Amino acid sequence: MEPFDTKDKQVETTASGLKVIRINKVDKNAIKAENGDNVEVHYTGYFEDGKIFDSSVRRGEPIQFTLGRGQVIKGWEEGLSMLSAGEKARLIIPYQLAYGENGRPPAIPAKANLIFDVELISVHKPVVPVAFDTKGKDTIKTASGLKYIIVQKADKKAMKAENGKTVKVHYTGYFEDGKMFDSSVQRGTPFEFKLGAGMVIKGWDEGVALMHVGEKIRFLIPYQLAYGENGYPGAIPPKSNLIFDVELIEVK
Known part of the structure; x- marks a missing residue:
């Protein structure tokens, strides 16, 4: 794994002190990254002496996050927002835009200026979920108190979800006020x-086990099958009944 070749490349310096060196050119129609976008990035991080301290390339697994949400260091937020999908760049990040005066012990020393070779693999514009239309659909209630509404039926030959299988779903969760x-x-x-391994709330383990691939179901989950009397501090209030629109994509 070789560092990017920055010879004869122009250095762009922003008002914050971030330096950006673009390595390649991309099509003019490539999607530019903006705050709120979901981005996928490969990176290798270096100290100023050239020593690698982290690399998604070595792991073979790009990082994914939402730009502009404070999920990464400030230098990344600013630098990636200057790039378009497919673009590679070197980000030379002063410590003030990285891990600050204290660093991030034990991996990052105090006041460490950092260098990142990044490749912006993909940019996905945020999608606004549309709530399932349940008008005229029957509501079914199970013995546990879980209620569900089948919005889109699956093909009769579609694979059914079963405990012990790995399932892939798309979902949107709502409070009762919408x-x-x-x-x-x-x-x-x-x-x-x-499925069935306790990795999700009880209402999900029970509900998704009722589904076939391609099916869309709305689940109305009482708090006892969700996050209980205490809720999930910071996100889910105590005794919250929850609504989930779920599509089962794959069972394997």
């Missing part, structure tokens, strides 16, 4: 988990 609190649709990345 306010959305989470959505894989908005992120543009389906959610995978092992």
Whole structure:
């Protein structure tokens, strides 16, 4: 794994002190990254002495995050927002835009200026989820108190979800007042988990096990099958009954 070749490349310096060296040119129609976009990035991070401290390239797994949400260091937020999909660049980031005066022990020393070779693999504009239309659909209630409404039926030969299988779903979660609190649709990345292994709330383990691939169902989950009496601090209030629109994409 070789560092990017920056010889004879122009250095752009922003008002914040970030330096950006573009390595390649991309098509003029390539999607430019903006705050709110879901981006996929390969990167290798170096100290100023050239020593690598982290690399998604070595792991073989790009990082995905939403730009402009404070999920990465400031130098990344600013630098990636200057790039378009397919573009490679070197970001030379002063410590004030990285991990600051204290660093991030033990990996990043105090006041460490950092260098990142980044490749912006893809840019996905945020999708606004549309709530399922349940008008005229029957509501079914299980013994546990879970309610569900089949919005789109699957093909009769479609594979059924079963405990022990890994399932891939798209979902949007709502409070009873209709306010959305989470959505894989908005992120543009389906959610995978092992069914029946307690990796999700009880209402999900029970509900998704009723589904076939291609099916869309609205689940009305009482708080006892969701996050219980205490809720999930910072996100889900105590005793919250929740609504999930779920599409089962794959079973494996």
